[in-house]
Amino acid sequence: MNNIRHLLEPQDFSVKELGSLLELADSIVNAPEKYAEKCKGKILASLFYEPSTRTKFSFDAAMLRLGGQVIGFSDPNTSSTAKGETVADSAKTVSQYADIIVVRHPKEGTARLMSKHADCPVINAGDGGHQHPTQTLTDLLTIMHYKKRLTDLTIGVCGDLMFGRTIHSLVSCLSRFSNVKFVFISPDELKMPTYIKDSLNKLGISYYETDNLEHAIPDLDILYMSRVQRERFINEEEYMRLKDFFILTRDKLDTAKKDMIVMHPLPRVNEIATDVDDDPRAVYFNQVKFGMYVRMALILSLLRLDERSVLS
Numbered sequence: 001m002n003n004i005r006h007l008l009e010p011q012d013f014s015v016k017e018l019g020s021l022l023e024l025a026d027s028i029v030n031a032p033e034k035y036a037e038k039c040k041g042k043i044l045a046s047l048f049y050e051p052s053t054r055t056k057f058s059f060d061a062a063m064l065r066l067g068g069q070v071i072g073f074s075d076p077n078t079s080s081t082a083k084g085e086t087v088a089d090s091a092k093t094v095s096q097y098a099d100i101i102v103v104r105h106p107k108e109g110t111a112r113l114m115s116k117h118a119d120c121p122v123i124n125a126g127d128g129g130h131q132h133p134t135q136t137l138t139d140l141l142t143i144m145h146y147k148k149r150l151t152d153l154t155i156g157v158c159g160d161l162m163f164g165r166t167i168h169s170l171v172s173c174l175s176r177f178s179n180v181k182f183v184f185i186s187p188d189e190l191k192m193p194t195y196i197k198d199s200l201n202k203l204g205i206s207y208y209e210t211d212n213l214e215h216a217i218p219d220l221d222i223l224y225m226s227r228v229q230r231e232r233f234i235n236e237e238e239y240m241r242l243k244d245f246f247i248l249t250r251d252k253l254d255t256a257k258k259d260m261i262v263m264h265p266l267p268r269v270n271e272i273a274t275d276v277d278d279d280p281r282a283v284y285f286n287q288v289k290f291g292m293y294v295r296m297a298l299i300l301s302l303l304r305l306d307e308r309s310v311l312s
């Protein structure tokens, strides 16, 4: 394939390309049966070097619902990784069999490395504590569904802002839309990385940092909760000390706007009490389903199988 496009971080797509992708995803939501044969004869390779429920199954389901097929592993020890094969060689090899590769890896930058060696599009399904661009596509489709816009929003992101790759991708992406303001809600030890704050400062984007969730809630259009990323901690005691720093309970929503939405990339550990699930503002399980539809749109776009795609 000439001019192969990858998705390694949200900035790989222009705002216009993101718009067309979301429009395509919306069309799929409304009439999925029209897309049931679009990937007939195509194969997606799903290479998961780290655990996953949503990302892996939503990509698998997306390809199957498009009429394609899926190969891959969710335990790298069943592959030649266990014999010492490099990810570069694995990418080159797998791209001889598959039309598109989805990779999750604990090491930051692995998807980018694979994209340099693969002969097909590579999608980053999460690289260490760095980026998770398809979660961001999921989040954008969810926000469009509930708020009808990606501009003029005040978004509180709460939890582990240091290691939360979904949050890094979302904040970087939304910083390109007008009049989006951020509230970074975290314990001191898990604050947003400086490189992200620097880029917001350069763009003149408004944000403030706090460790007080209750204080922040009344102003928010979106509250984006996240878990403390246990797997990124070197010190287990530190994780145990911080893991329950924020717990969103139903009573804390009393001061929230009536149309605020609560999002979460999931998995949830303890940071949202289960009695919040019944609140109409809690949209995190619907968010999961949008993830499958937007990944269907992404596969079609990267494989250039839909005329709506404007990927150059």
Ligand code: CP
Pocket (backbone or CB within 6 Å): 051, 052, 053, 054, 055, 056, 126, 132, 135, 265, 266, 267
């Ligand atoms: N949101 C997300 O990435 O979930 P998984 O780790 O289950 O894929």
